[in-house]
Amino acid sequence: MAMKQLDTILKYEQDNEQRCADQLKVAENEYQQNVNRLQGVADYRLEYMKRLSQRAEQGLDSATYSHYHAFIAKLDTASAQVELAMRQAKALVEQSKNIWLKQRQKVKAVELLRDKRLKKIAVAEDKAEQKMFDEIATQQYIRRPSR
Template identity: 90%
Template structure:
């Protein structure tokens, strides 16, 4: 395989690796956002529960209690949805990481193949150069006047 072909393949695989890395970053960012959302909903629920507790100490009618209870149930539902989204985002991030690692292995393999090819070319050039120097030395020896 010619060096130009290896360079082309290497460039293609590196570009593909970069796209995989970008996809991984995006998936990890989405996962982190869902963790933050889940924490935000949990914090808000806790704050709302504290308000309910304070209001209950002052006295609370049943309609207001029902309102608080219904809203807390909605927060629990939102928390469950965010948790599902978080698990899906985590799975996507793990899948993206696996794809990126496989692509990274391909890039490393092509780089190794390219390095081996460069070494073979260097050895061949050295042999050619040595052959040329040997030929020059032989010609100089043959052209020397006899002493």
């Protein structure tokens, strides 16, 4: 395989690796956003529960209590939805990471093949150069006047 072809393949695989790395970053960011959302919902729920507790100490009517209770149920539902989204995002992170690692292996394989090819070319060039020097030395020896 010619060096130009190996260089083209290497560039293609490196570009694919970069796309995979970018997708992994996007997936990791989405996962982190879901973690932050879940924490935000949990914090808000805790704050709302504190308010309910404070209002209950002062006394509240059943309609207000029902309002608080319904809103807390909505927060619980939102929390469950965000948790599901977080698990899905985590699975996507793992999948993206595996894809990136496989692509990284491809890049390393092509780099190794390219390096071997470069070494082979260098050895061939060294042999050709040595052959040329040997030929020059032989010609000089033959042309040297006899004593």
